[in-house]
Amino acid sequence: MDSKQVAKEIRSSIKNGNVEKAAELIGSNIELLNMMTPFGTWLHVAASRGKLDVVKKLVELGSNINTLGGMYGGGALNEAASEGHIDIVRYLLSYGANMDTNEPERNPLFGAISNGHVNIARLLIESGIDTNVKYSGESMKDIDALTFAREQGQLEIVKLLENQRELRTTITEVNDNNQDDHDEILEHVTKYFGTIQDTIIEIVPGNKVSVNIHIISPSMNKDFVTLVTTGMSDVSMGYSNEESEFKYAELLLKLPSSWVVGKENMEDKNYYWPLEWLRKVAHIPHIYDGWLAEGVILPNGEPPQPFALNTKLSCIMVCHPREFGLDNVQVEQGDITIYTLVPIYEEERNLALEKGYEYLLKKMNEKGISDVLDINRINVGL
Template identity: 75%
Template sequence: MDNKQIAKEIRSAIKKGDIEKVVELIGSDAERLNMMTPFGTWLHVAASRGELDIVKKLIELGANVNVLGGVYGGGALNEAASAGHIDIVRYLLSCGADMDVSGPERNPLFGAISNGHANIAELLIESGIDTNVTYSGESMREVDALTFAKEQGQKEIVKLLESQRGLSTDVTTTNHNGQDRHVEILNHITKHFGPIENTISETVPDSRVSVTIHIIPPSMNKDFVTLVTTGMSDEPMDYSDEERTFKYAELLLKLPLSWIVEKDNMKDQNHYWPFGWLRKVAHIPHLYDGWLEEGVILPNGEPPQPFASNTKLSCVMICRPQESGLANVHTRDEDINIYTFVPIYEEERNLALEKGYEYLLERMNEKGITDVLDIHRINVGMQ
């Protein structure tokens, strides 16, 4: 077998928890043991998958517990902390794993905070991780663990950090970089769709804002998963027309019940692309000094290319929400527009360019097409 096939089989064996197969494939080959993949070393992969026995075996075989790699360029400890595997976090610490705080994306405490793993945050704090280190960047200004936990709404972790410092602060009234506005936005959204179950944070933003995606599960009268952003409205969109009222916006996207939103599936483009594009579109006004409004259509390249191998959808259209009273959030600082993000086909974009955005919406309504993503729906641009 060539290296590519061997790597595929090792990763598959780790995912299945087949320790005997992992040992058989790696053997005494140090190069194979320390092979670097897009997901990091095999230790990174096993730590992120929660395979404690395989983690132990890899370290026994000589795997470097502190080698850097993976999506965030950190250690296996960071992968385990982010994924919520406290038994692996505890074991890696016992093996001398560094609690790397060189950057927010490598910091295991930030990983635990991002995903709401309070038990792991507590373990890291007890183990002496530096909770006072601060990070600054284009959209981060002196952000430490406590500030980050408040921004993410992780109340239990906030209490842990405040207890460590002997502080007492009400997270709901803390105002840091507009986070009180985020709370107002989310309060508005949850009135329509229900409580937030999880968040996907962005610790290394590539523009003036840091966009967080909040996930709201289905409810009795909402048979879809709702994604909503915060952070896009931290900075105004660039408007050449000063008469325009709304310079601030956030985005909303609805996924079908069948959509897989677990972290383990986010590396699969067929599952991840709605999340990636939601974040990408939220950054566009700040990266290119432009703006988004109802009727704007953004293609995936030119000519537009399908977002993933399992669909021919290739463009996104910005629409007003269907829900009454959802479109505008009146915060204490600014009025914010909520726009629904609707993926469409290239032929539908062409139809909108020819006959107008409202005409396309009418045709979609006639065919019973809703704003819930359907990767196999009919193409009204070809009807």
């Protein structure tokens, strides 16, 4: 078959949801995988058609989820949001898809609003899409998401956006009141790891709190990058009287010194997933009205899926820090517990479920596994 016929066959197999046929036609040809058609890349085609299994296979083969193209000139996320395929929107977000707001046509929230997809609008808002960006042009002037939803008569989405705006105002007031506590937390942590080099601010709050991630570069004594949160402890976790010591918490995660942390790699899932999960775990107690404690293990889906293409790690384990005294900070609102997050394999989670969290820690210690992320370390659960 010539190239035109191959492309036609691939598109036909995607439309029919024939994963095996599409994969067979593409093979290991990266150029063919990411070729640009009038409808965008094959990922755009699969996303717009609602073919989740094909989307997963294309991502597995190495398709770039953030390539621009298609009817709206945006990413595959925009196609899925506009067409109402929430399962694909959720999947692409889990793999670090950009919520592109550079142009209204490329904005997935505007796509969801245009077509009345309330659940997708809710998911995008909860995932932190910028709802304040305003657009001006020939057909619009200073139009943000709320104004657009009103113009489109999407009353349910209008209510979502109004509630989010009220929540953001409340959180801003809470953050202002808690800044002194944040400073005390950071002062405590920097005694162990060094000074803060940079901060990634959560512009759009998630649920009840806004979680910021602070970055501490490696030093002579600490050959790793330290990430620490503030904001999680602004609101207490759900807890019972017996577990009152777990009322407030912040999180810490260690990356190898070679790990690149910065705005330039925010679009690369292979680098960004530890930051994404640090923030995700920080929000879990407030979203689900529960609490975190030592030994809790959180899987990336069920069954657990690898966090990125370059590792088989798929779960996060909550641990007490190895540094003596680090885990407790006393501030005005109460004691704050600091936990270290340690990525583990699915088999290690199963081992912990079978024999206990402490047994898994013992096995990891015996193999010399530290709490610094190593995407290729041995798996003690095998």
